[in-house]
Amino acid sequence: MIAETPFPVSIALVHYPVLNKRGEVIGSAVTNLDVHDIARAARTYGVHRYYITTPYGDQRDFVGDIMSHWREGYGATYNPARKEALEIVRVVDGLQEAIDELTAAYGRRPLVVGTSAQAQDRIIAFADLGQMMAAGRPLLLIFGTAHGLAPEIMATTDAVLPPLKGRTAYNHLSVRSAVAIILDRLLGQ
Structure with a gap:
């Protein structure tokens, strides 16, 4: 699929x-809702690729089963819109694999x-990120599951978006909500 954004x-x-x-480094489980809701x-919003990164074979198989159902199985005819959304999903072992694929593509x-x-x-x-995007720089936004990205992942980033803030001190959005809000802020009309 070709990106629909400029x-x-x-x-x-x-x-x-x-x-x-507790701030300890872990691996988290993939959830069904994260797969298709984020897709x-x-x-x-015209995202080119949605990478799900997990080094665990059983989790990659789980995502494969979900995607197979909605892209090739009964789900593909039952809900063509979901099939279309899942066409942009790629499952990779780790973040570097996604970065390497995008580097090769662009x-x-x-x-x-x-x-x-x-x-x-x-x-x-x-606003500053929006200007960089408008200049045509390929962008990879990284979202963490559980209680956020480990320091070794944060160290590989070029920049970090500010935390999303509401009107209260409560600050525990689901990753699905955070993705939707950030995509709207960057790519919404």
Whole structure:
């Protein structure tokens, strides 16, 4: 599928290495809802690729079963819109595999931008990132599962978006919600 935005934007949902609530590095399980809900949001906003990263074979098989059902099985005829959304999904062992694939596709490394519910170094404002995107720089947005991306993943980013903030101190969005909000801020009309 060719990107529908004038600038190539891809996203990655990282399942390892991520943090648990105690700040320990773990691998998290892929959830069914994250697979197709994020794919639907990504497709709506013209995202080129949605990478699901997990080094665990059983988790990759799980995603493969979901995608097979909706892209080739009964689900493909029952819900063609979901089939279309899942066409942009790729399952990879790790983040570097996604970066390498995008680098090969575009002839240069994408700008790798992390996300976090916590304040981080190297913050890039949404408006500044929008200007870089408008200049045609390929972009890979990275989202973490569990309690966020591990430090070793954050260290590979070129920049980090500011945390999403509501009107209260409560700050525990689902990753599906965070993806949708960030895509709307960057790619919405």
